[in-house]
Amino acid sequence: MPSQPPLPPLLTPYLSDLPESSLTVISSVLGATSNWLVLRYLHASLSNTANSNTSPENNGSIGRTSRKVVLVSFMRSWDFWKTEAKRLGLDLARLRDKRQFVFVDGLSELFTPSASAFSTVPVGSANHATLPLRNRPTPVPGRGPPAAGSLDRSAQDRRVQGDASNSVRLHFRGRGTAALDAIEKDIISELHRQRASSDENEELLLIIDQLDLLLAATGPGLGIGATEMADWVMGLQQHAHATVLTIAADSPLIHNAATNVHGDCTPIETEHAALALGLAHRARTVMQLRMLETGAARDVSGVLRISRGGGWNAEAKHSLDEKELLYYIQRDGGLRVFGRGES
Amino acid sequence: MSFRKRNVGLSTGADRSAAVSSQSAPIESSPGIRPSPDDGRPTTSTGAPSLDNLLAGHAGLPMGKTILIEENGTTDFAGALLRYYAAEGVVQEQKIHVVGVPEQWGRSLPGLIGTAESLEEKRSDRRKDEKMKIAWRYERLGEFGAGVAGSRDPPSQITAAGGESEAKPAFCHAFDLTKRLTHAGISNMSFIPLVPSKDSPFAAILKELQGALLSSPANTIHRIVMPTLLNPTLYPPSASQPEHVLQFFHSLKALMSAYPTRVTAMITIPLSLFPRSSGLIRWIELLCDGIIELCPFPHSADTVATSGAATSVEEPPQGMLKTHKLPVLHERGGGSDQNVGQDWAFTLSRRRFEIKPFSLPPAEGDTEAQDAATPGGMPKKSDLEF
Numbered sequence: 046m047p048s049q050p051p052l053p054p055l056l057t058p059y060l061s062d063l064p065e066s067s068l069t070v071i072s073s074v075l076g077a078t079s080n081w082l083v084l085r086y087l088h089a090s091l092s093n094t095a096n097s098n099t100s101p102e103n104n105g106s107i108g109r110t111s112r113k114v115v116l117v118s119f120m121r122s123w124d125f126w127k128t129e130a131k132r133l134g135l136d137l138a139r140l141r142d143k144r145q146f147v148f149v150d151g152l153s154e155l156f157t158p159s160a161s162a163f164s165t166v167p168v169g170s171a172n173h174a175t176l177p178l179r180n181r182p183t184p185v186p187g188r189g190p191p192a193a194g195s196l197d198r199s200a201q202d203r204r205v206q207g208d209a210s211n212s213v214r215l216h217f218r219g220r221g222t223a224a225l226d227a228i229e230k231d232i233i234s235e236l237h238r239q240r241a242s243s244d245e246n247e248e249l250l251l252i253i254d255q256l257d258l259l260l261a262a263t264g265p266g267l268g269i270g271a272t273e274m275a276d277w278v279m280g281l282q283q284h285a286h287a288t289v290l291t292i293a294a295d296s297p298l299i300h301n302a303a304t305n306v307h308g309d310c311t312p313i314e315t316e317h318a319a320l321a322l323g324l325a326h327r328a329r330t331v332m333q334l335r336m337l338e339t340g341a342a343r344d345v346s347g348v349l350r351i352s353r354g355g356g357w358n359a360e361a362k363h364s365l366d367e368k369e370l371l372y373y374i375q376r377d378g379g380l381r382v383f384g385r386g387e388s
Numbered sequence: 389m390s391f392r393k394r395n396v397g398l399s400t401g402a403d404r405s406a407a408v409s410s411q412s413a414p415i416e417s418s419p420g421i422r423p424s425p426d427d428g429r430p431t432t433s434t435g436a437p438s439l440d441n442l443l444a445g446h447a448g449l450p451m452g453k454t455i456l457i458e459e460n461g462t463t464d465f466a467g468a469l470l471r472y473y474a475a476e477g478v479v480q481e482q483k484i485h486v487v488g489v490p491e492q493w494g495r496s497l498p499g500l501i502g503t504a505e506s507l508e509e510k511r512s513d514r515r516k517d518e519k520m521k522i523a524w525r526y527e528r529l530g531e532f533g534a535g536v537a538g539s540r541d542p543p544s545q546i547t548a549a550g551g552e553s554e555a556k557p558a559f560c561h562a563f564d565l566t567k568r569l570t571h572a573g574i575s576n577m578s579f580i581p582l583v584p585s586k587d588s589p590f591a592a593i594l595k596e597l598q599g600a601l602l603s604s605p606a607n608t609i610h611r612i613v614m615p616t617l618l619n620p621t622l623y624p625p626s627a628s629q630p631e632h633v634l635q636f637f638h639s640l641k642a643l644m645s646a647y648p649t650r651v652t653a654m655i656t657i658p659l660s661l662f663p664r665s666s667g668l669i670r671w672i673e674l675l676c677d678g679i680i681e682l683c684p685f686p687h688s689a690d691t692v693a694t695s696g697a698a699t700s701v702e703e704p705p706q707g708m709l710k711t712h713k714l715p716v717l718h719e720r721g722g723g724s725d726q727n728v729g730q731d732w733a734f735t736l737s738r739r740r741f742e743i744k745p746f747s748l749p750p751a752e753g754d755t756e757a758q759d760a761a762t763p764g765g766m767p768k769k770s771d772l773e774f
Contacts, residue, residue, distance in 0.1 A: 075670065075673055075674060075679070075712060075713055075718075076712065076713065076718060076722055077721075077722065078718055078719060078720075078721060078722065080719060080720065080721065081720060081721035119638075120641070120674075120675070121645075121719070122642075122645035122648075124645065124648060125645070125719065129720065152638070152641065152642050152645060153642045153645065153646060154642065155638060155639075155642070156635040156638055156639050156642075157594065157598070157639045157642060157643075258634075258638065258671075258674075258675075261630055261634050261667075261671045262630065262631060262634040262635045262638055262671075263631055263635075264630050264631055266629060266630070266631050267631055293670075293671075293674055295670045295674075296665075297664070297665050297666055297667050297669070297670045298667045298670055298671075301665070301666070301667060310667075311630075311666065311667060311668065312630075313630045313667045313668055313671070314666075314667035317667060346721050346722050347721075347722070372721075374720055374721030374722065376426070378720065380721075
């Protein structure tokens with residue numbers, strides 16, 4: 046168990062109590078990734094119902110309503126989320142079996158067409174190098190067009206196929222909005238399934254990890270731009286109670302488009318900047334992660350700036366304090382969040 | 389991961405002299421794989437011990453991770469690192485996949501001269517023999533800035549001869565760039581050519597890699613080697629379109645996560661053609677697990693040529709090395725590694741690629757500053773008497 050509480054008290058008000066139809070944008074840079082913060086969102090939403098062994102101070106502050114979470118990850122595998130969540134004392138595999146949590150895999154087969162063979166090889170710790178020699182894995186017989194198949198298959202069917210293929214895998218086929226629509230449909234069907242199995246007072250949280258990858262790896266060449274992506278997000282937002290997005294905000298991706306007046310910036314930069322700025326304007330909260338400007342420090346991982354986005358509503362009953370905090374991820378996965386000058 | 393294995397890994401990574409005794413029994417069935425002293429995940433060597441030590445306490449490249457070496461200018465230091473990486477894989481009898489270059493590349497791998505430990509021993513022996521009379525008064529002060537993360541043994545502890553260490557399975561080997569590798573495994577390398585196609589030039593590469601991983605037995609370890617990615621002499625112009633190269637990197641990441649214990653990759657990219665300030669390179673970096681940038685000093689080749697044997701122990705650095713992202717550490721959030729934020733300098737010599745903390749040498753003739761620079765302050769009077 047980490048020595049620190051999984052959720053630092055300074056952060057808890059921001060992680061829980063997400064208002065209806067709100068959008069939270071987490072921006073990250075190369076050296077300051079957003080995974081730890083996404084994990085904290087997962088913990089804030091899932092821990093109170095799942096865990097009896099969480100520290101007592103959490104019980105009062107969060108979780109009057111139970112939540113369900115759908116996590117769509119375009120950059121990281123199920124294994125990563127599972128092991129990292131375990132460090133926080135969150136058993137995602139168990140939560141998934143309880144239909145509390147759904148993982149949508151946007152990594153494994155997004156662009157790889159012939160990857161149905163992937164699922165024949167056991168993924169994860171079972172496939173450790175110390176295992177004795179095993180037989181050649183034989184490919185499974187074809188299971189039809191993957192995009193359509195993933196929709197038809199029932200949850201029961203998927204559970205049979207073992208741990209790795211237990212989650213829906215997204216596929217990008219074709220081009221333009223049609224391809225985006227197919228992905229959207231897959232995610233929405235998961236959202237609906239979650240919603241159907243939940244009570245009235247259960248809130249459905251949608252987390253999309255690095256959806257900007259979808260834009261970067263396709264781009265205007267395949268008929269997808271910032272506008273299409275923004276519409277895509279809007280379409281998904283309608284089906285969830287609240288939405289959390291992570292997006293890269295590295296300076297080459299944001300500032301090249303603004304500063305290069307000579308027109309020598311590429312579509313990938315202009316489209317990314319347009320998407321990131323557009324989402325920030327729509328967001329209620331913007332959580333901005335960046336590195337220390339003054340160079341690396343041993344006891345600081347980076348800076349977290351919490352600010353109101355363009356979609357923040359002054360009349361709403363939920364208040365939101367703007368803050369700038371430092372954070373430090375310890376080797377054991379523990380998190381410390383503190384103000385400047387404090388420790 | 390059992391406690392026992394973790395324990396063995398700890399001693400292997402942290403203290404080489406202890407490893408000599410504890411390594412008598414094979415700890416892993418696959419050669420060249422050892423658990424990370426940090427969290428026990430399997431790691432493999434990059435072929436350059438000092439680069440291994442740089443990788444966030446794992447003392448090796450964690451399996452299932454991609455490392456990207458970026459290089460400024462027209463030099464090919466990154467290519468040397470890549471050759472070490474490939475040669476290490478050949479010696480460990482792993483399966484090497486080289487993308488985009490003809491088979492001559494495989495013939496230019498550096499020759500094996502023993503394990504990394506044995507080179508360390510020889511080096512310290514040689515230092516004892518050839519040491520300059522000016523320098524020996526510093527002998528007991530230890531080498532300035534020795535090693536990365538304090539991994540090196542003091543010379544006095546080394547007693548074994550070089551031949552003895554061949555008996556135990558070594559994690560990392562030493563190579564000589566002027567020699568050529570002759571090893572049975574070298575014919576086992578596979579070269580994946582770039583075939584011109586209307587579609588993405590990377591599609592065929594991915595298919596081949598997937599097929600190779602799928603058809604090989606589950607205990608085969610693979611290494612993917614991609615020299616000078618997007619270099620226009622190798623890659624067609626369409627390769628640098630984001631939808632091609634970024635989709636390839638994404639699929640490579642998917643491949644890595646599908647076989648998290650069986651494959652590693654090292655990719656080099658020329659930064660002069662594709663600057664880091666461009667959005668495309670930033671996305672490639674976001675998709676890789678480790679980013680190392682090499683910034684060679686201009687005209688460093690001249691200074692190396694003029695420096696004789698006298699300075700062979702303390703060679704001048706040939707460039708700066710920056711770590712922008714380290715495997716595993718940054719995925720978790722980053723920041724808590726002792727190596728992060730240091731200024732590193734690298735030196736490539738015939739036999740080693742060495743990474744040291746960067747420090748400007750004291751100005752010539754400034755003896756007071758030189759004395760102050762030695763750790764431990766002024767040497768005692770008895771040390772100074774000849």
